[in-house]
Amino acid sequence: MRKIVIASLVALFASSAFAATCDEQAADKKLAGAAKTSFLKKCNADAAAATPSACDAQAAEKKLAGAAKNSFLKKCEADSKATSAGNTCETQAAEKKLAGAAKNSFVKKCVADASATK
Numbered sequence: 001m002r003k004i005v006i007a008s009l010v011a012l013f014a015s016s017a018f019a020a021t022c023d024e025q026a027a028d029k030k031l032a033g034a035a036k037t038s039f040l041k042k043c044n045a046d047a048a049a050a051t052p053s054a055c056d057a058q059a060a061e062k063k064l065a066g067a068a069k070n071s072f073l074k075k076c077e078a079d080s081k082a083t084s085a086g087n088t089c090e091t092q093a094a095e096k097k098l099a100g101a102a103k104n105s106f107v108k109k110c111v112a113d114a115s116a117t118k
Helices: 002-028 035-052 054-061 066-095 098-118
Strands: none
Touching: 002 035, 035 066, 054 066, 066 098
């Protein structure tokens, strides 16, 4: 269990570092609006693909193989993407300076749209 937590934390910090790097790159390129959103989505996806996932570490810790491993990875990665989409949508809401019901509505629609495109 301890190794799973450590692997999850390492993946979280790595993805946070990549997100910060993508944000910095977008700022350096002076991107805004849809161009920034598109760039961040691609940059974060590329970073996630390059980083070993916490899901792989968890599957290895549980000694899963075959269909059980594939099923676990599929669910784990879907859960991870939902969390990532939620964080991205929260960031966009903050950039738009939304609050209260407007923020909740925006984030809910944003997450639903992100889930539909994956």
